[in-house]
Amino acid sequence: MAAAKASAEDVITCYLCDNSSKHFCNSCQVSLCETCVKKHRDEFKSLSNEIVNFLERESQVVFPGCKDHAGQRCEAHCINCYAPVCVKCMLSDPHKDHKVEKLTDTFERRRQETISKTAEIKEKFIPKCKKENTDIENAMSRAKSHFDDLGKKCNSLRKSWHQEVDVIFDKIDFLSKTFKDQNLNRLQGHQTEIQNVISDVNETLETNDRVLQSNKLSDINNYLSNLNKFANLPENPDIKMPRFEAKMNHEKELHIEMENYRATLTQSSESDVPCLTPKTAVVLMDEVKVVSTIPTNYDHVYGIACVGEAEAWIFGEHDNNISRIDMHGSVKDIVSTGPRYGPKAISVTNEGNLLYSISEALLGTVKLARTGGTEQLIIAPPYWTPEQLCCTRSGDILLNEKFWIWVFRHIPKDNRIVRYHNNKKSQEIDKDGNGVSIFMKGPGSLYMSENNNGDICVSDSNARSVVVVDQTGKVRFRYDGVPARRKSPFDPKYIVTDAYNQIIVTDYSNNCLHILNQNGQFLKCVDGCGIENPKGLSLDSKGRLWVGTKSKSIKIIKYMAPE
CATH class of the missing domain: 1.20.5 (Single alpha-helices involved in coiled-coils or other helix-helix interfaces)
Known part of the structure; x- marks a missing residue:
């Protein structure tokens, strides 16, 4: 039986055809047109069909037709068979003598x-x-x-x-x-x-x-x-x-030894998952040891760059010479920067040659000194002066460049770090992802050192803090010196990193050195060993610190010892 259909104008159509409905069968609850009324009566002629005007239709229960007796409506419900039945069903098998109830009661229940x-x-x-x-x-x-x-x-x-x-x-x-x-x-x-x-x-x-x-x-x-x-x-x-030795112990431990350096890689397994646990055989000493005190001719040793284990290039206050000395203070070589201008900073290349920065009048340069003379490597851009510098493991040069403007006097405006690869600028580090300057403006320099993990560790003397950025120039952390609990405000100058990724920085005003791990956690302060106003700082090949002081001397300090 088709359902009545509505047109777009909500006209109710006959359920047998598409004509508009004028009548309604209350018994069957269907709409009918004038023509189809007779068809409907003939189809269900054995059933009562209450045909009324469409507007007089009533909503009532529709009794189903009996499937066993044509023309009969099921008005009862067989409780035993759980099925609708008509009067004839109740008088014959299989529903005879079964318990029944009105279908309307069943419907309502x-x-x-x-x-x-x-x-x-x-x-x-x-x-x-x-x-x-x-x-x-x-x-x-x-x-x-x-x-x-x-x-x-x-x-x-x-x-x-x-x-x-x-x-x-x-x-x-x-x-x-x-x-x-x-x-x-x-x-x-x-x-x-x-x-x-x-x-x-x-x-x-x-x-x-x-x-x-x-x-x-x-x-x-x-x-x-x-x-x-x-x-x-x-x-x-x-x-x-x-002497280099590498031994495997039961295929679980790799013992590595070269001269006084020892390390062990231990492989342990848990649920058949192997892991390597490296252990180096040295720790920070509770009491550091001054190995040697080297006298110098400088009132204040500003820069130190170690060469091997027993020599270093140094320069100091009010002097235009860079001297190469041994552990006894004997001068082995001298490089003169000229009659008027002294060096800004020094470093040593991976090949062992001297590298230094200098500002000559309006021209700032980085030069390489080796046997046979000096060679100009880098010329700073106009109004930028080269300050501190360091050589990386890859051979790149990290250079602190400072921008100056003239308003009756020189005023420092910006500080940045520039990486030079093959003597050409390859990276600038000066602003974070939000365009904010990483380093503070001011007359002080940025001292820097590259860590073994690729981080660039910077001592920002203007901000009185250490700033560590990763290889991309993103700031990893800052250190303000507070954990060391010194008397005077933190006053960082030269900075180095050792073979264990530890960061060591001089604290000029507090006569000490701060030692941090690679994540910026404060580990120790080195003080009380005669390092007055420390500034110059370097590491020799034995892992000892060479510290330049105001007392015309260099202290060689051992700060790591075997476990």
Whole structure:
């Protein structure tokens, strides 16, 4: 039986055709047109059909037709068979003698049950489902957050352990390179001496040949041969090859040793998941040891750049010379920066050559000094002066450049750090992601050092803080000196990083050194060992600190010791 249809203008159509309805069968609850009334009566002629005007229609229960007896409506409900039945059904098998009830009663009872169930679903089940859905979403959010945190922790641990392993082998590489440079320098020096002897001998032989070819008695009589001085050749240098050992213990521990440096990589397994636990065999000393005090000719030692384990380039206040000294203070070499302008800062390249910055009138430059003279590497842009500098492991140069403007006097405007790769600018570090200056404006310099993990550690003397940025220039943390609990405000100057990623910075006003770990946690203060107004700072190949002081001296300090 088709349902009545409504047109776009809400006209009710006949359920048998598309004509508009004018009548309504209350018995069947269907709309009928004038033509289809007879069809409807003929279709259900054995049933009562209450046909009325459409406007007089009534909403009432529609009794279903009996499937067993044509023309009969089911007005009762067989309780035994749970099925609607007509009068004829009740008088014949299989419903004869079965218990029945009015179908309207069944309808009303089922209707009330449905109303009750609907109310229960709306009031209890749907809120329960919604709550369960919310709980699931929260659980999913917590799970996602948990696994995100787990991933971050894993990545952090991965990075941390990789860094620890890198620290160990970076140290091995550094020690190996240091020994290599020392030995090659000694051998090259000895080779130069031998070549000079060969040259002198050849000159002597040429002189002897000329004398022997002469017919003059005076030439022979007056000639004094100097061959005797070549009887003893220069002594061979004492070449010390470093001892390197790497042993596996039951395939669980890797013991690494080079001279006085020792480290152990331990592999432990838990649930068949291996992990490496590097342990270096040194710790910070409770009481540091002053190994040596080197006298200098400078009123205040400003810059130190160690070369190997026993020598360093230094410069000081009111002097235009950069001197190379040994541990006894003996001057081995001197580089003059000219009659008018002294050096701003010094460093040593990976090849062991001296690097220094200087401002000559309006021209600021970085120069390289080596055997045979100096070479200009970098020219600072106009109005920018080169200040502090350092050489990175990759051979790049990090240079602090300061911008000055002239308003009756020089006023410092901006401070920045520039990375030069192959003597060309490759990176500027001056502003954070929001365009805010990372470093404070002022007359003070930015002292810097590259850590083994690639961080650039900066001592900002204007802001009285240490700023550490990653390789991209993003700020990782700042240190203000407060944890050290010193009497005077933090006054940082020179800064270095050691083989263990520790950050060491001088505190000029408090006569001490601050030592931090690679994440900025304060570890220790080094004081009470005669470091008055420390400024210059460097590390030698043995991991000892060379500290320049105001008392015309350099303190060599041992601050790490075996566990």
